[in-house]
Structures are given as C-alpha cells and as structure tokens.
Amino acid sequence: MEQRKGQRLVLFPFPFQGHINPIIQLGNILHSKGFSITIICTNFNSPNPSNYPDFDFHFINENLSEDEKCNPNIVALIQLINVRCAQPLRDCLAELLSNVSKEPIACLISDFACHFTQAVADELKLKRIVMRTGGATSSSAYAAFPLLREKGYLPLQDSQLEKLVVELAPLRVKDLPLHDSCAPDEYYQLVDDMVNMTRTSSGFILNSFEDLEQPALATLRQEFGIPVFPIGPFHKRFPASLSSLLTQDQSCISWLDKQGPRSVVYVSFGSLTAVYEMELLEIAWGLTNSKQPFLWVVRPGSTINSDWLEAMPKGFLEALDERGCIVMWAPQQEVLAHPAIGAFWTHNGWNSTLESICEGVPMICMPFFMDQRVNARYVTEVWGVGVQLEKRERGMIERVIKGVMMEEEGEEIRGRALILKEKATQCLHEGGSSYQSLDSLVSHISSP
Known part of the structure; x- marks a missing residue:
C-alpha cells in the first residue's frame, strides 16, 4: 500500500454485474496506489458497501420502474440510465465537491456506457476518465461504426453475414458488436454517443494488456487522441467475488x-x-x-x-x-x-x-x-x-x-x-506493460 496521496477519486459503474466487478477491482487497484475512493452507485443493482470498508459509498435514485429494470432490451435500459441518472449524479457530485472536510476530487472515472457523465463532469469542471469493461478490439470496432455504415456493412443484410469486414479483419459481418433486440438507428446512436464522449474525455482505462491486444490499442490511441491505459487483467491484482x-x-x-x-x-x-x-x-x-x-x-x-x-x-x-x-x-x-x-x-x-x-x-x-x-x-x-x-x-x-x-x-x-x-x-510484474501503464495512469490522474 502506497502512502496516501491526499486525493479522492469518484467511480461511477454501470449497474450490471459485468460492469460492477471491474470498477470495484479498479477501485482496489487505485486505492492501493494511495488514492481515497468514493463509489457512486444507483440503487438498482448496487454492491454491498459493508464488503468494502476502505471505500466511501453514495447512492443515487435512477428512477426506474420494475418493468424498466426487467426490460430484455439492454440497449433501451442503457439509454434510460443515461437519461435518468444525469441530474441525480450531478447533485451528488456537487455535494461531494463542496465538502471541504474530504480530500479534493482529482477526477471522475465512469463506465464507457455512461456517456452522460461527460456533460456532468464538464459542467462541474471535473476531469473525467473512461473505464471500458470490454476489450480494446471491440472498442475499436465500435469506433469504426461510422465507417461500417459508410461502406455498407451496416445495417445488417442476411446475404452478407459471412462476408469478411476487410477493415476489421478477421471479423465477419456477423461478428460485429451488434444487438438484435433494438432498432438499428437507436443502437448506432448509442454507440456514437459512447465513442464520442470517450474521445472528449481525459483518458481511457482498459481491462486488457499489450501482449493480448496491441494492434487494437494502437488503433485506439490514434483514433481517440487521448492517453490509453491498458492496466489489466484487473482480477489478477484484486478479485471481485464480494461484488x-x-x-x-x-x-x-x-x-x-x-x-x-x-x-x-x-x-x-x-x-x-x-x-x-x-x-x-x-x-x-x-x-x-x-x-x-x-x-x-x-x-x-x-x-x-x-x-x-x-x-x-x-x-x-x-x-x-x-x-x-x-x-x-x-x-x-x-x-x-x-x-x-x-x-x-x-x-x-x-x-x-x-x-x-x-x-x-x-x-x-x-x-x-x-x-x-x-x-x-x-x-x-x-x-x-x-x-x-x-x-x-x-x-x-x-x-x-x-x-x-x-x-x-x-x-x-x-x-x-x-x-x-x-x-x-508477466505484464503485471515490475517492468511489465500493465505495471508501467498503471504508473502512467497514476501520474496522469495526479497531474493538474
């Protein structure tokens, strides 16, 4: 455990199991580097704070009905959370920023799916770093959606499913990161919002490592023009079974x-x-x-x-x-x-x-x-x-x-x-790529 840095990080997960686990792990990783950690959660699908005595938890009301929470259309649920959580998160962050008894907040780290948090962070003049719970390769595929539409790969056509996407080889059309339960335009807009709000953020954290996804990481660095930090695998530093x-x-x-x-x-x-x-x-x-x-x-x-x-x-x-x-x-x-x-x-x-x-x-x-x-x-x-x-x-x-x-x-x-x-x-050991990337992330967070 490194010496406390006198800085607080606020983490905001998307409320699905596969998104909560990595952000809890990331919180543990950054706490071990000397940061104080505050986690803001929705009341929907929130982890048990008693499992994490080192973290400060706050909860916001996402205002979802039971039917909305059970909607099998995941895309619709993501969109609802992006709309309903904006004001509650802004109010919670504003209150935390005004609390002079706590360490100053160095930045907000929020899930890739929570694109609304960029506008909240901008309004409060707070640095926002994006955490992606998926890999670099799928992230680069999402970033290519405008090109895929321009080239005619999207919207999907049954006759083209086996066709190679030359620009994203070895992906075939049927391998593209799509969801079948919503209207294509609705989904494309969500992807564009997530990608564009990542581009305007201060950095991009990935649960991956260079030896696994080096080509895609290089593409993301070029496409986004912001620092990219592959510091995974998260769970090999801190398991998340309690979450x-x-x-x-x-x-x-x-x-x-x-x-x-x-x-x-x-x-x-x-x-x-x-x-x-x-x-x-x-x-x-x-x-x-x-x-x-x-x-x-x-x-x-x-x-x-x-x-x-x-x-x-x-x-x-x-x-x-x-x-x-x-x-x-x-x-x-x-x-x-x-x-x-x-x-x-x-x-x-x-x-x-x-x-x-x-x-x-x-x-x-x-x-x-x-x-x-x-x-x-x-x-x-x-x-x-x-x-x-x-x-x-x-x-x-x-x-x-x-x-x-x-x-x-x-x-x-x-x-x-x-x-x-x-x-x-090996990437997690001293001198390894993720070890070095974590050091770079810590420096980036602490910089003005």
Missing part, C-alpha cells in the same frame, strides 16, 4: 475436488444472456452425450419462460448422478483456476474471456450479442485458444466438446492458452 449480485454456490468447488485433472467442462453464459427452451434441451443432451463431467451454471431466469430447471429434459436431472453438477451461480475465478477444469463453454463476455485466458483454459465459444461476438472471433482466429460453436445443436455440441477435451486439436489449443496465461501474468 457478486448473485449468491455464489461454493458446493461446486467440493464437487470439482472429486473430479480428475482437466476432465470437467465448465458451462456459464454470464449474468445477462438467456436461451430458449429448445436451446436448453440441445445443450443438456450435448453435454450428456459427450460423456464428459460438467459443471453447468443455470442462472434463474436464464431460460426464456422458465424460472429455473423446469425446462430440463424429462429424466435428465435424475440421470446426472455424479457426472454433472448444476448450480445457480458459481465463484467463476475460483472455478477456472481449479485443476479439474478442462474447458470453459462461455458466452465470451470480456470478463469471462479474460479470466479464462489468465488460467490457460481452452474456450468453447457461444456468443450472443454485442462485444461477445468480437471476443469469440479473436479467441478462435487470432489468439487460437478456443473453438466457436457455430450451430447450437446436440450433435455439434458433442463433437466440439470431445474435440477440445480429448483430441489433438484440444491439446494444441491448451498449449497456446498456457503461453497466453504466462504473458497475462
């Missing part, structure tokens, strides 16, 4: 302890994705037919029109015996580090992708929307540490699992994954 909004079932660890080395397929599709009942059935039979032990996270509500396990095939749960373990939520970082894990079947959210890379675990990629599609393409085609599941049917699932777990292809993937794991570890 989980769902109760983690630790019993799965004792189940893993009984399994052989690299024998288990870990299946989790994150905190937001949902599958149809037919997809759930194919996943269940694909896992069963592979004959591999599996740990499957089935989040309540993750199957459309089903509360939890009601849609499982008849007799499936009774036939699991000791070969399968199903939980509502798992301590993922602990699971991925367990020697029994042989592969991670994932939606390729950035946190999950990075956590898998850091443990050298091969991935089976099944992206759903937005940056997950970019991440999956890079996992398979650039970093070579996974296989993409192109068809969600039981025969294909069985073949892919067996290929990754039992065949030569899987061994080659594992070898590349272990090399990338070592690079992820």
Whole structure:
C-alpha cells in the first residue's frame, strides 16, 4: 500500500454485474496506489458497501420502474440510465465537491456506457476518465461504426453475414458488436454517443494488456487522441467475488475436488444472456452425450419462460448422478483456476474471456450479442485458444466438446492458452506493460 496521496477519486459503474466487478477491482487497484475512493452507485443493482470498508459509498435514485429494470432490451435500459441518472449524479457530485472536510476530487472515472457523465463532469469542471469493461478490439470496432455504415456493412443484410469486414479483419459481418433486440438507428446512436464522449474525455482505462491486444490499442490511441491505459487483467491484482449480485454456490468447488485433472467442462453464459427452451434441451443432451463431467451454471431466469430447471429434459436431472453438477451461480475465478477444469463453454463476455485466458483454459465459444461476438472471433482466429460453436445443436455440441477435451486439436489449443496465461501474468510484474501503464495512469490522474 502506497502512502496516501491526499486525493479522492469518484467511480461511477454501470449497474450490471459485468460492469460492477471491474470498477470495484479498479477501485482496489487505485486505492492501493494511495488514492481515497468514493463509489457512486444507483440503487438498482448496487454492491454491498459493508464488503468494502476502505471505500466511501453514495447512492443515487435512477428512477426506474420494475418493468424498466426487467426490460430484455439492454440497449433501451442503457439509454434510460443515461437519461435518468444525469441530474441525480450531478447533485451528488456537487455535494461531494463542496465538502471541504474530504480530500479534493482529482477526477471522475465512469463506465464507457455512461456517456452522460461527460456533460456532468464538464459542467462541474471535473476531469473525467473512461473505464471500458470490454476489450480494446471491440472498442475499436465500435469506433469504426461510422465507417461500417459508410461502406455498407451496416445495417445488417442476411446475404452478407459471412462476408469478411476487410477493415476489421478477421471479423465477419456477423461478428460485429451488434444487438438484435433494438432498432438499428437507436443502437448506432448509442454507440456514437459512447465513442464520442470517450474521445472528449481525459483518458481511457482498459481491462486488457499489450501482449493480448496491441494492434487494437494502437488503433485506439490514434483514433481517440487521448492517453490509453491498458492496466489489466484487473482480477489478477484484486478479485471481485464480494461484488457478486448473485449468491455464489461454493458446493461446486467440493464437487470439482472429486473430479480428475482437466476432465470437467465448465458451462456459464454470464449474468445477462438467456436461451430458449429448445436451446436448453440441445445443450443438456450435448453435454450428456459427450460423456464428459460438467459443471453447468443455470442462472434463474436464464431460460426464456422458465424460472429455473423446469425446462430440463424429462429424466435428465435424475440421470446426472455424479457426472454433472448444476448450480445457480458459481465463484467463476475460483472455478477456472481449479485443476479439474478442462474447458470453459462461455458466452465470451470480456470478463469471462479474460479470466479464462489468465488460467490457460481452452474456450468453447457461444456468443450472443454485442462485444461477445468480437471476443469469440479473436479467441478462435487470432489468439487460437478456443473453438466457436457455430450451430447450437446436440450433435455439434458433442463433437466440439470431445474435440477440445480429448483430441489433438484440444491439446494444441491448451498449449497456446498456457503461453497466453504466462504473458497475462508477466505484464503485471515490475517492468511489465500493465505495471508501467498503471504508473502512467497514476501520474496522469495526479497531474493538474
């Protein structure tokens, strides 16, 4: 822990699990560098302050109805939060700035999705730094949206889905970070707002590292013209298990302890994705037919029109015996580090992708929307540490699992994954790229 700097940082996360975890980790990282940390949260999806005695918490009312909070259209929810939180955040920040008993506020660090915070920071004459919970590669794809529209890649046309996006190779049109549940123009406007308000900020923090995404980081530095700080992987400095909004079932660890080395397929599709009942059935039979032990996270509500396990095939749960373990939520970082894990079947959210890379675990990629599609393409085609599941049917699932777990292809993937794991570890050590980038970030924050 470094000597206190007499400066306070205010962090404002977007209220989704995959966004709260990284900002809590970032708060711990910067607190260890001597800054005092204040976190302003919405009442919606707020972490428990008692888990973080070193942080000062404040809460604002986002004024969302229960129906609005449950809206499956994530883009609409992001837009609502950007509108409803503007005045409450401004009032909270103004009060903090007027409190002479606290250390002066050096800057506001807010989520990439919270583009409204730039106008608030400008009004209060406060430096704003953007934190991106996704990777540099997907960030550069978002920044290219005007070009993609100009070149005719967007809006999507079914006849072009397999077409290579030459300007963003190896991405195909179907790999672009899009969301299918909203009108294209509505989504393009949101992306433009997020990108443009990042360009006008004072800096860009990424949970990534140079050896993983150097070309995309170079593009961002050129495109944005602001300092870019890849200081990840965050979770290897400070885990964030205490910030989980769902109760983690630790019993799965004792189940893993009984399994052989690299024998288990870990299946989790994150905190937001949902599958149809037919997809759930194919996943269940694909896992069963592979004959591999599996740990499957089935989040309540993750199957459309089903509360939890009601849609499982008849007799499936009774036939699991000791070969399968199903939980509502798992301590993922602990699971991925367990020697029994042989592969991670994932939606390729950035946190999950990075956590898998850091443990050298091969991935089976099944992206759903937005940056997950970019991440999956890079996992398979650039970093070579996974296989993409192109068809969600039981025969294909069985073949892919067996290929990754039992065949030569899987061994080659594992070898590349272990090399990338070592690079992820080395970048955090003294002299490593993320170590140096963090020092640069600290200096940047402290400068007038």
